[in-house]
Amino acid sequence: MRQNYGLDINPLTDVVICCGQSEAFAAAIFAAINQGDEVLLFDPAYETYESCIALAGGIPVYVPLDPPYWTLNVDKLMKSFTSRTKAVVLNSPHNPTGKVFSKEELQAIAGACCKMDCFAITDEVYEYITFDMQKHISIATLPGMQERTVITSSLSKTFSVTGWRIGWACAPASIASAIRSIHVKITDSAPAPFQEAAVTALQSPPAYFKFLKAEYEAKRDFVVQMLSSLGFQIRFKPQGSVFVFAELPENWLLSDLEFVTELIENAGVAAVPGCGFFHADPNVQEYRNRYVRFAFCKSEATLNAAAQKMGELCKLQRMPGSLIRKKILE
Ligand SMILES: Cc1ncc(COP(=O)(O)O)c(C=O)c1O
Known part of the structure; x- marks a missing residue:
C-alpha cells in the first residue's frame, strides 16, 4: 500500500x-x-x-x-x-x-x-x-x-x-x-x-506486473477486434479488468439473454447477459437488454477456439431455423 x-x-x-x-x-x-x-x-x-x-x-x-x-x-x-x-x-x-x-x-x-x-x-x-x-x-x-x-x-x-x-x-x-x-x-x-x-x-518484481498488463491488453485487443468483425458495437474499449461489455449488433432484434442462450447452446461459448448487471428502472435503461459481457481471462488457444465457434454461429444466422435469423426477419 x-x-x-x-x-x-x-x-x-x-x-x-x-x-x-x-x-x-x-x-x-x-x-x-x-x-x-x-x-x-x-x-x-x-x-x-x-x-x-x-x-x-x-x-x-x-x-x-x-x-x-x-x-x-x-x-x-x-x-x-x-x-x-x-x-x-x-x-x-x-x-x-x-x-x-x-x-x-x-x-x-x-x-x-x-x-x-x-x-x-x-x-x-x-x-x-x-x-x-x-x-x-x-x-x-x-x-x-x-x-x-x-x-x-x-x-x-x-x-x-x-x-x-x-x-x-x-x-x-x-x-x-x-x-x-x-x-x-x-x-x-x-x-x-x-x-x-x-x-x-x-513481492513479485515489477516485471511481473508489467507482463500481466501486456498479456491482458493483447487479449483485450484480440477480443475487441473479433467482436467488432462480427458486428458488435464496441464504442467503449475497456481501460482495465478482464471484460469487454459489448453492445449487440444494431440490426439484431434478439435480446442479450436470447443471444447468450444461442451462444451457449449452439457454439459452446459462455458469456453473461448484460441485464444481470443493471439495476435501475428498466423504463429509463432502454439499453439494459443490449449488452453482453465477454471475459478474456482465458488462454490464447481457448480465445481462438471461441472466436472460431462464434464466427461459425454468426454465419449460421443466415440459415433457416436460427433464432438470430428469426429475430432479424421479424
Ligand atoms: C469486481 C469483482 N470483485 C470481486 C470479485 C471476487 O474476488 P475474490 O475472488 O477475491 O473474492 C470478482 C470476481 O469475479 C470481481 O469481478
Missing part, C-alpha cells in the same frame, strides 16, 4: 486478511451498514454488492453510469445522496464495463463523501489490470479520504488464483477492528498456506 499508493497503513491494526475480496467486502458492509442505511452503487454493477447490502439491512441506491462511455454524471450522483446515505461502493477498474474511473470522477465522489460524511467502500481487485497507460488510483489517496475509506482487494485476479481465497480489507483501525470481529465470526481465518504464498506473490 505504501509502495503503490503512498498510503501509510499500520499492518497490525489497519489490515484484515479475509477469504477473498468477497468476504472482505461482506464483512466491511456488515461493519459499516445498519438497518435502513442507504448505500450508493454505480450501475451497471458486479452482482454481489447488492446481496451483501440487503443482508445487512441496508438499502441499495443505484446511480446510473451513462453509456456508451459509462461516464459519471456528477449531478445524478449528488441528487442520490440523502441524510441516510452511509457509504458509496466504488469498483474501479470496473466489472462489467472495464471502465477505470478518472481522477476527476474520483475527486467528485471523494468531495461528496467528505461533504456528506460517508464511507467509500472500494473493490480494487483489478488494480493491476489496466491498459493504454491508464493508471489505477485508489480513492483513499485523495484528500480527506483515507480516514473514511475501506479498500478491499485480493490475490485472485492479479495472480490468477481465484481458488486460493486470499483477500483483504484496509481501513482505519476502528473500522478494521469491527471488520476483523465479523471476519472471525464468518470464516475465522483465511487459508494459512496461501497467506504464506501471498507474501511471496506480492
Whole structure:
C-alpha cells in the first residue's frame, strides 16, 4: 500500500486478511451498514454488492453510469445522496464495463463523501489490470479520504488464483477492528498456506506486473477486434479488468439473454447477459437488454477456439431455423 499508493497503513491494526475480496467486502458492509442505511452503487454493477447490502439491512441506491462511455454524471450522483446515505461502493477498474474511473470522477465522489460524511467502500481487485497507460488510483489517496475509506482487494485476479481465497480489507483501525470481529465470526481465518504464498506473490518484481498488463491488453485487443468483425458495437474499449461489455449488433432484434442462450447452446461459448448487471428502472435503461459481457481471462488457444465457434454461429444466422435469423426477419 505504501509502495503503490503512498498510503501509510499500520499492518497490525489497519489490515484484515479475509477469504477473498468477497468476504472482505461482506464483512466491511456488515461493519459499516445498519438497518435502513442507504448505500450508493454505480450501475451497471458486479452482482454481489447488492446481496451483501440487503443482508445487512441496508438499502441499495443505484446511480446510473451513462453509456456508451459509462461516464459519471456528477449531478445524478449528488441528487442520490440523502441524510441516510452511509457509504458509496466504488469498483474501479470496473466489472462489467472495464471502465477505470478518472481522477476527476474520483475527486467528485471523494468531495461528496467528505461533504456528506460517508464511507467509500472500494473493490480494487483489478488494480493491476489496466491498459493504454491508464493508471489505477485508489480513492483513499485523495484528500480527506483515507480516514473514511475501506479498500478491499485480493490475490485472485492479479495472480490468477481465484481458488486460493486470499483477500483483504484496509481501513482505519476502528473500522478494521469491527471488520476483523465479523471476519472471525464468518470464516475465522483465511487459508494459512496461501497467506504464506501471498507474501511471496506480492513481492513479485515489477516485471511481473508489467507482463500481466501486456498479456491482458493483447487479449483485450484480440477480443475487441473479433467482436467488432462480427458486428458488435464496441464504442467503449475497456481501460482495465478482464471484460469487454459489448453492445449487440444494431440490426439484431434478439435480446442479450436470447443471444447468450444461442451462444451457449449452439457454439459452446459462455458469456453473461448484460441485464444481470443493471439495476435501475428498466423504463429509463432502454439499453439494459443490449449488452453482453465477454471475459478474456482465458488462454490464447481457448480465445481462438471461441472466436472460431462464434464466427461459425454468426454465419449460421443466415440459415433457416436460427433464432438470430428469426429475430432479424421479424
Ligand atoms: C469486481 C469483482 N470483485 C470481486 C470479485 C471476487 O474476488 P475474490 O475472488 O477475491 O473474492 C470478482 C470476481 O469475479 C470481481 O469481478
